[in-house]
Amino acid sequence: MPPFARRLDSDPFAALLAPPRNESQPERDLRIKLEKDAKKVSDKIDEQIRADKEAMKKRSQNEVKLLLLGQSESGKSTLLKQFQLLYSPKSLDLERASWRTVVYLNIIKSIRQILDVLDREREDQESRLKTALRSNSATSSDDDSPPIASSSKANISASGSSSSGVNTASHQRRHHHRPLLSPATTQELLTLRMRLLPLLSMEDPLADKLGSHGVGVKKDGSRHEVLVRRGWQLASRAVGLRKKMSRSGVGKDAMNLEGNGKQSADDRFGWEDQVSASTARLMEASRQDVKALWEHPTIRNLLKRRKLRLEDSSSFFLDDLDRIASLQYVPSDNDILRARVRTMGVSESVFDIQVGPMSVIHWRLFDVGGARGQRQTWVPFFEDANAIIFLAPISAFDQYLEEDARTNRVDDSLQLFTSICANPLLKSAHLVLFLNKVDVLQKKLAMGVKVRRYITSYGDRPNAVAPVTQYFRAHFGRVFYRCEEKEPRGRQLYAHLTSVVDTLATQTIISSVRTAIFQDHLRESALI
Ligand SMILES: Nc1nc2c(ncn2[C@@H]2O[C@H](COP(=O)(O)OP(=O)(O)OP(=O)(O)O)[C@@H](O)[C@H]2O)c(=O)[nH]1
Ligand SMILES: [Mg+2]
Numbered sequence: 191m192p193p194f195a196r197r198l199d200s201d202p203f204a205a206l207l208a209p210p211r212n213e214s215q216p217e218r219d220l221r222i223k224l225e226k227d228a229k230k231v232s233d234k235i236d237e238q239i240r241a242d243k244e245a246m247k248k249r250s251q252n253e254v255k256l257l258l259l260g261q262s263e264s265g266k267s268t269l270l271k272q273f274q275l276l277y278s279p280k281s282l283d284l285e286r287a288s289w290r291t292v293v294y295l296n297i298i299k300s301i302r303q304i305l306d307v308l309d310r311e312r313e314d315q316e317s318r319l320k321t322a323l324r325s326n327s328a329t330s331s332d333d334d335s336p337p338i339a340s341s342s343k344a345n346i347s348a349s350g351s352s353s354s355g356v357n358t359a360s361h362q363r364r365h366h367h368r369p370l371l372s373p374a375t376t377q378e379l380l381t382l383r384m385r386l387l388p389l390l391s392m393e394d395p396l397a398d399k400l401g402s403h404g405v406g407v408k409k410d411g412s413r414h415e416v417l418v419r420r421g422w423q424l425a426s427r428a429v430g431l432r433k434k435m436s437r438s439g440v441g442k443d444a445m446n447l448e449g450n451g452k453q454s455a456d457d458r459f460g461w462e463d464q465v466s467a468s469t470a471r472l473m474e475a476s477r478q479d480v481k482a483l484w485e486h487p488t489i490r491n492l493l494k495r496r497k498l499r500l501e502d503s504s505s506f507f508l509d510d511l512d513r514i515a516s517l518q519y520v521p522s523d524n525d526i527l528r529a530r531v532r533t534m535g536v537s538e539s540v541f542d543i544q545v546g547p548m549s550v551i552h553w554r555l556f557d558v559g560g561a562r563g564q565r566q567t568w569v570p571f572f573e574d575a576n577a578i579i580f581l582a583p584i585s586a587f588d589q590y591l592e593e594d595a596r597t598n599r600v601d602d603s604l605q606l607f608t609s610i611c612a613n614p615l616l617k618s619a620h621l622v623l624f625l626n627k628v629d630v631l632q633k634k635l636a637m638g639v640k641v642r643r644y645i646t647s648y649g650d651r652p653n654a655v656a657p658v659t660q661y662f663r664a665h666f667g668r669v670f671y672r673c674e675e676k677e678p679r680g681r682q683l684y685a686h687l688t689s690v691v692d693t694l695a696t697q698t699i700i701s702s703v704r705t706a707i708f709q710d711h712l713r714e715s716a717l718i
Pocket of ligand 1: 260261262263264265266267268269503527528529530531532533534558559560561626627628629630688689690691692
Protein backbone atom coordinates (compact mmCIF):
# COMPACT_ATOMS: atom_id res chain seq x y z
CA MET A 191 0.00 0.00 0.00
CA PRO A 192 1.45 3.46 -0.92
CA PRO A 193 2.22 5.72 2.06
CA PHE A 194 -0.45 8.24 0.89
CA ALA A 195 -3.19 5.58 1.13
CA ARG A 196 -1.97 4.54 4.57
CA ARG A 197 -2.19 8.12 5.73
CA LEU A 198 -5.75 8.42 4.42
CA ASP A 199 -6.68 5.25 6.26
CA SER A 200 -5.26 6.41 9.57
CA ASP A 201 -6.27 10.12 9.43
CA PRO A 202 -10.02 10.65 9.01
CA PHE A 203 -9.52 14.43 8.52
CA ALA A 204 -7.00 13.90 5.70
CA ALA A 205 -9.56 11.61 4.05
CA LEU A 206 -12.28 14.23 4.42
CA LEU A 207 -10.17 17.09 3.10
CA ALA A 208 -8.54 15.22 0.22
CA PRO A 209 -9.71 16.26 -3.30
CA PRO A 210 -12.06 13.82 -5.03
CA ARG A 211 -10.12 11.20 -7.01
CA ASN A 212 -11.68 11.84 -10.41
CA GLU A 213 -12.15 15.65 -10.13
CA SER A 214 -12.53 17.54 -13.47
CA GLN A 215 -10.56 20.76 -14.19
CA PRO A 216 -13.58 23.15 -13.69
CA GLU A 217 -14.45 21.32 -10.46
CA ARG A 218 -10.87 21.71 -9.31
CA ASP A 219 -10.85 25.46 -10.10
CA LEU A 220 -14.10 25.96 -8.19
CA ARG A 221 -12.82 23.95 -5.23
CA ILE A 222 -9.59 25.94 -5.06
CA LYS A 223 -11.52 29.25 -5.21
CA LEU A 224 -13.88 28.14 -2.43
CA GLU A 225 -10.92 27.02 -0.31
CA LYS A 226 -9.23 30.40 -0.83
CA ASP A 227 -12.42 32.26 0.20
CA ALA A 228 -12.79 30.04 3.28
CA LYS A 229 -9.18 30.71 4.24
CA LYS A 230 -9.72 34.45 3.92
CA VAL A 231 -12.70 34.24 6.31
CA SER A 232 -10.73 32.04 8.69
CA ASP A 233 -7.75 34.45 8.65
CA LYS A 234 -10.10 37.34 9.39
CA ILE A 235 -11.53 35.46 12.39
CA ASP A 236 -8.01 34.66 13.62
CA GLU A 237 -7.07 38.31 13.24
CA GLN A 238 -10.15 39.39 15.24
CA ILE A 239 -9.38 36.88 18.00
CA ARG A 240 -5.79 38.17 18.16
CA ALA A 241 -7.04 41.79 18.34
CA ASP A 242 -9.60 40.92 21.05
CA LYS A 243 -6.92 39.16 23.09
CA GLU A 244 -4.60 42.12 22.72
CA ALA A 245 -7.39 44.55 23.76
CA MET A 246 -8.27 42.35 26.74
CA LYS A 247 -4.64 42.23 27.82
CA LYS A 248 -4.38 46.00 27.44
CA ARG A 249 -7.61 46.52 29.36
CA SER A 250 -6.57 44.21 32.18
CA GLN A 251 -3.22 46.00 32.29
CA ASN A 252 -5.05 49.32 32.62
CA GLU A 253 -7.61 48.20 35.13
CA VAL A 254 -7.26 47.35 38.79
CA LYS A 255 -10.22 45.99 40.73
CA LEU A 256 -10.29 46.60 44.46
CA LEU A 257 -12.96 45.22 46.81
CA LEU A 258 -13.75 46.87 50.15
CA LEU A 259 -14.94 44.12 52.46
CA GLY A 260 -15.89 43.84 56.13
CA GLN A 261 -18.88 43.64 58.45
CA SER A 262 -21.55 46.33 58.64
CA GLU A 263 -20.34 49.63 60.16
CA SER A 264 -16.71 48.63 59.65
CA GLY A 265 -16.02 51.82 57.64
CA LYS A 266 -16.06 50.61 53.99
CA SER A 267 -18.20 53.45 52.61
CA THR A 268 -16.27 55.96 54.72
CA LEU A 269 -13.03 54.69 53.18
CA LEU A 270 -14.60 55.02 49.73
CA LYS A 271 -15.39 58.67 50.54
CA GLN A 272 -11.68 59.16 51.34
CA PHE A 273 -10.79 57.77 47.90
CA GLN A 274 -13.31 60.20 46.45
CA LEU A 275 -11.81 63.13 48.39
CA LEU A 276 -8.34 62.16 47.21
CA TYR A 277 -8.96 61.28 43.57
CA SER A 278 -12.23 63.01 42.62
CA PRO A 279 -12.97 65.83 45.11
CA LYS A 280 -15.39 67.63 42.76
CA SER A 281 -17.73 64.64 42.71
CA LEU A 282 -18.24 65.04 46.46
CA ASP A 283 -19.31 68.67 45.97
CA LEU A 284 -22.18 67.52 43.78
CA GLU A 285 -23.37 65.23 46.56
CA ARG A 286 -23.34 67.67 49.47
CA ALA A 287 -27.09 68.40 49.45
CA SER A 288 -27.86 64.66 49.53
CA TRP A 289 -25.57 64.15 52.50
CA ARG A 290 -27.42 66.90 54.39
CA THR A 291 -30.50 64.66 54.36
CA VAL A 292 -28.42 61.83 55.84
CA VAL A 293 -26.99 64.10 58.56
CA TYR A 294 -30.54 65.15 59.52
CA LEU A 295 -31.64 61.53 59.59
CA ASN A 296 -28.66 60.55 61.75
CA ILE A 297 -29.44 63.31 64.27
CA ILE A 298 -33.16 62.51 64.45
CA LYS A 299 -32.43 58.80 64.88
CA SER A 300 -30.09 59.58 67.80
CA ILE A 301 -32.73 61.77 69.47
CA ARG A 302 -35.28 58.98 69.04
CA GLN A 303 -32.90 56.43 70.57
CA ILE A 304 -32.22 58.70 73.54
CA LEU A 305 -35.95 59.20 74.10
CA ASP A 306 -36.54 55.44 73.80
CA VAL A 307 -34.00 54.88 76.58
CA LEU A 308 -35.73 57.53 78.66
CA ASP A 309 -39.07 55.74 78.18
CA ARG A 310 -37.59 52.41 79.21
CA GLU A 311 -36.03 53.97 82.30
CA ARG A 312 -39.37 55.51 83.26
CA GLU A 313 -41.14 52.18 82.84
CA ASP A 314 -38.44 50.31 84.79
CA GLN A 315 -38.44 52.90 87.52
CA GLU A 316 -42.20 52.68 87.90
CA SER A 317 -42.16 48.90 88.13
CA ARG A 318 -39.20 49.01 90.54
CA LEU A 319 -41.04 51.48 92.70
CA LYS A 320 -44.01 49.15 92.85
CA THR A 321 -41.75 46.22 93.77
CA ALA A 322 -39.85 48.33 96.30
CA LEU A 323 -43.06 49.26 98.02
CA ARG A 324 -43.63 45.56 98.47
CA SER A 325 -40.15 44.27 99.23
CA ASN A 326 -37.96 47.27 100.12
CA SER A 327 -35.40 46.29 97.51
CA ALA A 328 -31.70 47.15 97.69
CA THR A 329 -29.65 49.16 95.19
CA SER A 330 -27.00 47.67 92.92
CA SER A 331 -23.82 48.88 91.29
CA ASP A 332 -23.73 50.51 87.85
CA ASP A 333 -20.68 49.25 86.20
CA ASP A 334 -21.01 45.57 85.50
CA SER A 335 -23.90 45.52 83.11
CA PRO A 336 -23.23 44.96 79.44
CA PRO A 337 -24.10 47.63 76.90
CA ILE A 338 -27.39 47.56 75.10
CA ALA A 339 -27.08 47.51 71.37
CA SER A 340 -28.06 50.58 69.40
CA SER A 341 -30.90 48.51 67.98
CA SER A 342 -32.18 48.30 71.56
CA LYS A 343 -31.89 44.51 71.56
CA ALA A 344 -30.74 42.64 74.62
CA ASN A 345 -27.05 42.10 74.28
CA ILE A 346 -26.11 38.59 75.30
CA SER A 347 -23.10 37.08 73.65
CA ALA A 348 -22.33 33.41 73.08
CA SER A 349 -19.89 32.23 75.69
CA GLY A 350 -16.83 30.07 75.41
CA SER A 351 -14.34 29.47 72.65
CA SER A 352 -15.25 30.46 69.12
CA SER A 353 -13.87 29.22 65.81
CA SER A 354 -12.09 32.56 65.35
CA GLY A 355 -9.77 31.87 68.29
CA VAL A 356 -10.93 34.61 70.63
CA ASN A 357 -13.06 33.77 73.61
CA THR A 358 -15.97 36.08 74.13
CA ALA A 359 -17.73 36.60 77.41
CA SER A 360 -21.27 35.77 78.31
CA HIS A 361 -23.29 38.47 80.00
CA GLN A 362 -26.63 38.75 81.60
CA ARG A 363 -28.27 42.16 81.80
CA ARG A 364 -28.45 43.43 85.34
CA HIS A 365 -31.11 45.69 86.60
CA HIS A 366 -30.46 49.03 88.18
CA HIS A 367 -32.47 49.93 91.14
CA ARG A 368 -31.32 53.41 92.05
CA PRO A 369 -34.00 55.87 90.84
CA LEU A 370 -32.56 58.35 88.40
CA LEU A 371 -35.61 60.38 87.46
CA SER A 372 -37.06 62.72 90.04
CA PRO A 373 -40.62 63.92 89.36
CA ALA A 374 -39.28 67.38 88.41
CA THR A 375 -36.65 65.95 86.02
CA THR A 376 -39.23 63.62 84.48
CA GLN A 377 -41.50 66.56 83.87
CA GLU A 378 -38.69 68.61 82.37
CA LEU A 379 -37.63 65.79 80.02
CA LEU A 380 -41.22 65.03 79.01
CA THR A 381 -41.71 68.67 78.06
CA LEU A 382 -38.57 68.51 75.93
CA ARG A 383 -39.82 65.30 74.34
CA MET A 384 -43.11 66.97 73.44
CA ARG A 385 -41.37 69.97 71.92
CA LEU A 386 -39.20 67.67 69.82
CA LEU A 387 -42.10 65.70 68.34
CA PRO A 388 -42.41 67.80 65.14
CA LEU A 389 -38.72 67.26 64.40
CA LEU A 390 -38.99 63.54 65.17
CA SER A 391 -41.95 63.26 62.83
CA MET A 392 -39.62 64.11 59.93
CA GLU A 393 -37.74 60.81 60.25
CA ASP A 394 -40.08 58.78 58.08
CA PRO A 395 -40.55 61.43 55.35
CA LEU A 396 -36.75 61.88 55.18
CA ALA A 397 -36.25 58.11 54.94
CA ASP A 398 -38.95 57.92 52.28
CA LYS A 399 -37.28 60.75 50.39
CA LEU A 400 -33.98 58.85 50.22
CA GLY A 401 -35.88 55.63 49.61
CA SER A 402 -37.59 57.00 46.54
CA HIS A 403 -34.31 57.39 44.65
CA GLY A 404 -33.77 53.77 43.75
CA VAL A 405 -32.61 52.85 47.23
CA GLY A 406 -34.13 50.52 49.75
CA VAL A 407 -36.03 51.41 52.87
CA LYS A 408 -36.37 48.63 55.35
CA LYS A 409 -38.87 48.70 58.16
CA ASP A 410 -36.87 48.28 61.34
CA GLY A 411 -39.42 47.65 64.04
CA SER A 412 -41.76 50.58 63.73
CA ARG A 413 -39.11 52.72 62.04
CA HIS A 414 -37.61 53.17 58.61
CA GLU A 415 -34.03 52.04 58.10
CA VAL A 416 -32.52 53.44 54.93
CA LEU A 417 -30.25 51.35 52.74
CA VAL A 418 -28.66 52.94 49.72
CA ARG A 419 -27.60 51.59 46.37
CA ARG A 420 -24.92 52.86 44.02
CA GLY A 421 -25.45 56.40 42.72
CA TRP A 422 -28.15 57.38 45.23
CA GLN A 423 -26.42 60.69 45.98
CA LEU A 424 -26.77 62.00 42.45
CA ALA A 425 -30.16 60.36 41.85
CA SER A 426 -31.45 62.15 44.92
CA ARG A 427 -30.10 65.46 43.67
CA ALA A 428 -31.46 65.02 40.13
CA VAL A 429 -34.98 64.26 41.34
CA GLY A 430 -34.84 67.23 43.70
CA LEU A 431 -33.71 69.57 40.94
CA ARG A 432 -36.42 68.32 38.58
CA LYS A 433 -39.05 68.98 41.26
CA LYS A 434 -37.63 72.42 41.86
CA MET A 435 -37.71 73.27 38.16
CA SER A 436 -41.26 72.05 37.78
CA ARG A 437 -42.26 74.12 40.82
CA SER A 438 -40.80 77.29 39.40
CA GLY A 439 -42.29 76.36 35.99
CA VAL A 440 -45.85 76.65 37.28
CA GLY A 441 -45.02 79.98 38.86
CA LYS A 442 -45.51 79.15 42.50
CA ASP A 443 -43.08 78.05 45.11
CA ALA A 444 -44.45 75.85 47.84
CA MET A 445 -41.51 76.71 50.09
CA ASN A 446 -41.43 80.45 49.54
CA LEU A 447 -40.91 81.81 53.03
CA GLU A 448 -40.26 85.38 52.04
CA GLY A 449 -43.45 86.17 50.17
CA ASN A 450 -43.89 87.10 46.52
CA GLY A 451 -40.99 88.38 44.49
CA LYS A 452 -38.32 87.16 46.89
CA GLN A 453 -35.99 84.22 46.56
CA SER A 454 -37.19 81.19 48.54
CA ALA A 455 -35.15 79.69 51.36
CA ASP A 456 -34.58 76.45 49.48
CA ASP A 457 -33.27 78.39 46.47
CA ARG A 458 -30.82 80.30 48.61
CA PHE A 459 -29.52 77.31 50.55
CA GLY A 460 -29.74 74.69 47.84
CA TRP A 461 -32.62 72.68 49.28
CA GLU A 462 -34.10 70.60 46.59
CA ASP A 463 -37.33 69.49 48.17
CA GLN A 464 -39.90 70.42 50.74
CA VAL A 465 -39.01 67.67 53.22
CA SER A 466 -35.39 68.81 53.56
CA ALA A 467 -36.38 72.46 53.77
CA SER A 468 -38.98 71.77 56.46
CA THR A 469 -36.51 69.64 58.41
CA ALA A 470 -33.90 72.39 58.23
CA ARG A 471 -36.36 74.89 59.68
CA LEU A 472 -37.48 72.49 62.39
CA MET A 473 -33.87 71.67 63.17
CA GLU A 474 -33.06 75.35 63.62
CA ALA A 475 -36.18 75.98 65.68
CA SER A 476 -35.47 72.94 67.91
CA ARG A 477 -31.76 73.55 68.32
CA GLN A 478 -31.93 74.63 71.97
CA ASP A 479 -34.24 71.74 72.88
CA VAL A 480 -32.02 69.15 71.20
CA LYS A 481 -29.00 70.63 72.99
CA ALA A 482 -30.87 70.69 76.30
CA LEU A 483 -31.73 67.00 75.89
CA TRP A 484 -28.27 65.92 74.72
CA GLU A 485 -26.46 67.89 77.44
CA HIS A 486 -28.90 67.12 80.25
CA PRO A 487 -26.93 65.58 83.16
CA THR A 488 -29.66 63.00 83.81
CA ILE A 489 -29.63 61.94 80.16
CA ARG A 490 -25.82 61.69 80.24
CA ASN A 491 -26.08 59.57 83.34
CA LEU A 492 -28.79 57.44 81.83
CA LEU A 493 -26.86 56.79 78.61
CA LYS A 494 -23.82 55.83 80.66
CA ARG A 495 -25.80 53.68 83.02
CA ARG A 496 -27.70 51.92 80.24
CA LYS A 497 -24.55 51.88 78.08
CA LEU A 498 -26.45 52.94 75.00
CA ARG A 499 -24.18 52.63 71.99
CA LEU A 500 -25.23 55.43 69.72
CA GLU A 501 -23.60 55.09 66.32
CA ASP A 502 -20.08 56.48 66.09
CA SER A 503 -21.24 59.57 64.25
CA SER A 504 -24.01 60.55 66.69
CA SER A 505 -22.01 62.43 69.27
CA PHE A 506 -20.04 64.11 66.48
CA PHE A 507 -23.21 65.72 65.10
CA LEU A 508 -24.96 66.33 68.44
CA ASP A 509 -21.87 68.05 69.85
CA ASP A 510 -21.86 70.47 66.93
CA LEU A 511 -25.52 71.50 66.76
CA ASP A 512 -24.89 75.25 66.66
CA ARG A 513 -23.27 74.78 63.27
CA ILE A 514 -25.55 72.06 61.90
CA ALA A 515 -28.97 73.20 63.11
CA SER A 516 -28.90 76.32 60.99
CA LEU A 517 -30.67 77.25 57.76
CA GLN A 518 -27.29 77.96 56.16
CA TYR A 519 -25.92 74.51 56.93
CA VAL A 520 -24.03 72.73 54.16
CA PRO A 521 -22.21 69.52 55.18
CA SER A 522 -18.43 69.81 55.36
CA ASP A 523 -16.12 67.01 54.14
CA ASN A 524 -15.83 65.87 57.73
CA ASP A 525 -19.62 65.74 58.14
CA ILE A 526 -19.89 63.63 54.99
CA LEU A 527 -17.27 61.24 56.37
CA ARG A 528 -19.32 60.88 59.57
CA ALA A 529 -22.76 60.65 57.95
CA ARG A 530 -23.99 57.10 58.16
CA VAL A 531 -26.19 55.30 55.70
CA ARG A 532 -26.16 51.56 55.08
CA THR A 533 -25.01 50.17 51.75
CA MET A 534 -27.21 47.70 49.95
CA GLY A 535 -25.70 45.26 47.45
CA VAL A 536 -22.49 46.25 45.69
CA SER A 537 -21.68 49.73 44.44
CA GLU A 538 -18.91 50.44 41.96
CA SER A 539 -16.82 53.62 41.58
CA VAL A 540 -14.03 54.23 39.08
CA PHE A 541 -11.05 56.53 39.60
CA ASP A 542 -8.63 57.21 36.76
CA ILE A 543 -5.11 57.37 38.11
CA GLN A 544 -2.28 58.82 36.05
CA VAL A 545 0.69 56.49 36.57
CA GLY A 546 3.03 57.87 33.90
CA PRO A 547 3.06 60.59 31.27
CA MET A 548 1.05 58.42 28.85
CA SER A 549 -0.49 55.87 31.11
CA VAL A 550 -3.70 55.82 33.15
CA ILE A 551 -5.00 53.04 35.38
CA HIS A 552 -8.74 52.72 35.85
CA TRP A 553 -9.09 51.91 39.52
CA ARG A 554 -12.45 50.20 40.03
CA LEU A 555 -13.60 50.13 43.64
CA PHE A 556 -16.43 47.94 44.86
CA ASP A 557 -18.10 48.93 48.13
CA VAL A 558 -20.40 46.25 49.54
CA GLY A 559 -23.14 45.99 52.14
CA GLY A 560 -21.55 44.30 55.15
CA ALA A 561 -24.52 42.91 57.10
CA ARG A 562 -24.85 39.12 57.09
CA GLY A 563 -27.86 39.20 54.75
CA GLN A 564 -25.81 41.12 52.17
CA ARG A 565 -22.70 38.99 52.05
CA GLN A 566 -23.88 36.58 49.34
CA THR A 567 -23.88 39.51 46.88
CA TRP A 568 -20.07 39.78 47.18
CA VAL A 569 -19.13 36.49 45.54
CA PRO A 570 -19.69 37.37 41.85
CA PHE A 571 -17.08 40.12 42.28
CA PHE A 572 -14.36 37.85 43.67
CA GLU A 573 -13.18 36.14 40.50
CA ASP A 574 -11.21 38.93 38.85
CA ALA A 575 -10.47 41.05 41.92
CA ASN A 576 -6.87 42.27 42.01
CA ALA A 577 -6.94 43.41 45.62
CA ILE A 578 -9.00 43.50 48.79
CA ILE A 579 -9.05 45.92 51.68
CA PHE A 580 -10.65 44.13 54.60
CA LEU A 581 -11.84 46.48 57.34
CA ALA A 582 -12.13 45.16 60.89
CA PRO A 583 -13.38 47.69 63.48
CA ILE A 584 -11.36 46.67 66.51
CA SER A 585 -13.15 49.20 68.71
CA ALA A 586 -16.20 46.91 68.50
CA PHE A 587 -14.87 44.37 71.03
CA ASP A 588 -17.76 45.27 73.37
CA GLN A 589 -20.47 45.30 70.68
CA TYR A 590 -22.65 42.66 69.09
CA LEU A 591 -24.03 42.32 65.59
CA GLU A 592 -27.27 44.11 64.93
CA GLU A 593 -28.38 41.13 62.86
CA ASP A 594 -27.38 38.61 65.56
CA ALA A 595 -27.26 39.97 69.10
CA ARG A 596 -25.29 36.91 70.32
CA THR A 597 -22.26 37.41 68.07
CA ASN A 598 -19.45 39.63 69.24
CA ARG A 599 -18.41 41.96 66.41
CA VAL A 600 -14.67 41.26 66.63
CA ASP A 601 -15.44 37.55 66.61
CA ASP A 602 -17.60 38.02 63.49
CA SER A 603 -14.81 40.01 61.80
CA LEU A 604 -12.31 37.24 62.51
CA GLN A 605 -14.63 34.59 61.11
CA LEU A 606 -15.35 36.67 58.03
CA PHE A 607 -11.64 37.30 57.52
CA THR A 608 -10.99 33.56 57.78
CA SER A 609 -13.44 32.86 54.97
CA ILE A 610 -11.97 35.63 52.81
CA CYS A 611 -8.40 34.34 53.30
CA ALA A 612 -9.47 30.79 52.48
CA ASN A 613 -11.63 31.61 49.47
CA PRO A 614 -10.08 29.98 46.36
CA LEU A 615 -11.45 32.71 44.07
CA LEU A 616 -9.35 35.26 45.96
CA LYS A 617 -6.17 33.21 46.04
CA SER A 618 -4.11 35.68 44.04
CA ALA A 619 -5.68 38.91 45.32
CA HIS A 620 -3.40 41.40 47.10
CA LEU A 621 -4.63 41.39 50.70
CA VAL A 622 -4.73 44.52 52.87
CA LEU A 623 -6.13 44.61 56.40
CA PHE A 624 -7.35 47.81 58.05
CA LEU A 625 -7.72 47.42 61.80
CA ASN A 626 -10.10 50.35 61.90
CA LYS A 627 -11.71 52.75 64.38
CA VAL A 628 -8.57 53.02 66.47
CA ASP A 629 -9.75 56.49 67.59
CA VAL A 630 -12.95 54.96 69.02
CA LEU A 631 -10.90 52.19 70.65
CA GLN A 632 -8.71 54.82 72.27
CA LYS A 633 -11.75 56.62 73.72
CA LYS A 634 -13.34 53.43 74.99
CA LEU A 635 -10.21 52.29 76.77
CA ALA A 636 -9.74 55.79 78.24
CA MET A 637 -13.30 55.57 79.58
CA GLY A 638 -12.31 52.39 81.38
CA VAL A 639 -14.11 49.79 79.24
CA LYS A 640 -12.27 46.54 79.91
CA VAL A 641 -11.40 44.32 76.93
CA ARG A 642 -11.17 41.18 79.03
CA ARG A 643 -14.80 41.53 80.11
CA TYR A 644 -15.85 40.92 76.52
CA ILE A 645 -12.89 38.95 75.13
CA THR A 646 -12.06 36.61 77.98
CA SER A 647 -8.99 35.27 76.17
CA TYR A 648 -7.43 38.74 76.50
CA GLY A 649 -6.64 37.73 80.09
CA ASP A 650 -4.51 39.99 82.27
CA ARG A 651 -2.84 41.97 79.53
CA PRO A 652 -2.88 45.75 80.15
CA ASN A 653 -6.04 47.57 79.04
CA ALA A 654 -4.17 50.04 76.83
CA VAL A 655 -4.16 50.87 73.11
CA ALA A 656 -0.78 49.35 72.19
CA PRO A 657 -1.28 45.88 73.74
CA VAL A 658 -4.92 45.72 72.61
CA THR A 659 -4.12 46.57 68.98
CA GLN A 660 -1.17 44.19 69.09
CA TYR A 661 -3.42 41.42 70.41
CA PHE A 662 -6.00 41.88 67.64
CA ARG A 663 -3.34 42.28 64.96
CA ALA A 664 -1.77 38.98 66.08
CA HIS A 665 -5.16 37.23 65.87
CA PHE A 666 -5.87 38.45 62.35
CA GLY A 667 -2.29 37.62 61.36
CA ARG A 668 -2.70 34.11 62.74
CA VAL A 669 -5.87 33.60 60.67
CA PHE A 670 -3.97 34.62 57.55
CA TYR A 671 -0.87 32.50 58.20
CA ARG A 672 -3.01 29.48 59.08
CA CYS A 673 -4.66 29.78 55.65
CA GLU A 674 -1.28 30.10 53.96
CA GLU A 675 0.02 27.07 55.84
CA LYS A 676 -2.96 24.98 54.76
CA GLU A 677 -2.66 26.07 51.16
CA PRO A 678 0.45 28.09 50.40
CA ARG A 679 -0.28 30.83 47.86
CA GLY A 680 2.79 32.99 48.41
CA ARG A 681 0.69 35.94 49.56
CA GLN A 682 1.58 38.60 52.07
CA LEU A 683 -0.70 40.38 54.51
CA TYR A 684 -0.36 44.15 54.65
CA ALA A 685 -1.90 45.39 57.91
CA HIS A 686 -2.56 49.00 58.97
CA LEU A 687 -3.98 50.56 62.13
CA THR A 688 -6.50 53.08 60.85
CA SER A 689 -9.11 55.61 61.69
CA VAL A 690 -10.66 56.22 58.31
CA VAL A 691 -12.45 59.41 59.41
CA ASP A 692 -8.99 60.95 59.79
CA THR A 693 -8.42 62.35 56.30
CA LEU A 694 -4.71 63.14 56.44
CA ALA A 695 -3.64 59.82 57.95
CA THR A 696 -5.98 57.77 55.75
CA GLN A 697 -4.89 59.44 52.55
CA THR A 698 -1.26 58.70 53.35
CA ILE A 699 -2.17 55.05 53.89
CA ILE A 700 -4.24 54.97 50.67
CA SER A 701 -1.23 56.26 48.73
CA SER A 702 1.07 53.58 50.07
CA VAL A 703 -1.56 50.87 49.56
CA ARG A 704 -2.01 52.10 45.99
CA THR A 705 1.70 51.87 45.26
CA ALA A 706 1.85 48.28 46.56
CA ILE A 707 -1.30 47.15 44.71
CA PHE A 708 -0.26 48.74 41.40
CA GLN A 709 3.24 47.26 41.63
CA ASP A 710 1.73 43.82 42.23
CA HIS A 711 -0.64 44.34 39.33
CA LEU A 712 2.07 45.48 36.92
CA ARG A 713 4.25 42.52 37.87
CA GLU A 714 1.36 40.14 37.24
CA SER A 715 0.19 41.69 34.00
CA ALA A 716 3.76 41.51 32.67
CA LEU A 717 3.45 37.73 33.09
CA ILE A 718 0.16 37.43 31.16
N1 LIG B 1 -14.78 57.57 64.79
C1 LIG B 1 -14.73 56.78 63.70
N2 LIG B 1 -15.85 56.55 63.02
C2 LIG B 1 -15.75 55.77 61.93
C3 LIG B 1 -14.53 55.19 61.48
N3 LIG B 1 -14.78 54.46 60.37
C4 LIG B 1 -16.08 54.61 60.12
N4 LIG B 1 -16.68 55.38 61.05
C5 LIG B 1 -18.09 55.76 61.16
O1 LIG B 1 -18.82 54.55 61.30
C6 LIG B 1 -20.06 54.65 60.63
C7 LIG B 1 -20.22 53.46 59.70
O2 LIG B 1 -19.30 53.54 58.64
P1 LIG B 1 -19.66 53.07 57.15
O3 LIG B 1 -18.47 53.43 56.32
O4 LIG B 1 -20.97 53.59 56.75
O5 LIG B 1 -19.74 51.49 57.36
P2 LIG B 1 -19.89 50.37 56.24
O6 LIG B 1 -18.80 49.39 56.47
O7 LIG B 1 -19.96 50.99 54.88
O8 LIG B 1 -21.30 49.72 56.65
P3 LIG B 1 -22.38 48.95 55.70
O9 LIG B 1 -22.67 49.83 54.53
O10 LIG B 1 -23.57 48.75 56.60
O11 LIG B 1 -21.74 47.66 55.31
C8 LIG B 1 -20.06 56.00 59.91
O12 LIG B 1 -20.80 56.92 60.69
C9 LIG B 1 -18.60 56.41 59.90
O13 LIG B 1 -18.43 57.80 59.94
C10 LIG B 1 -13.35 55.44 62.27
O14 LIG B 1 -12.25 54.97 61.98
N5 LIG B 1 -13.52 56.24 63.36
MG1 LIG C 1 -21.47 51.07 53.48
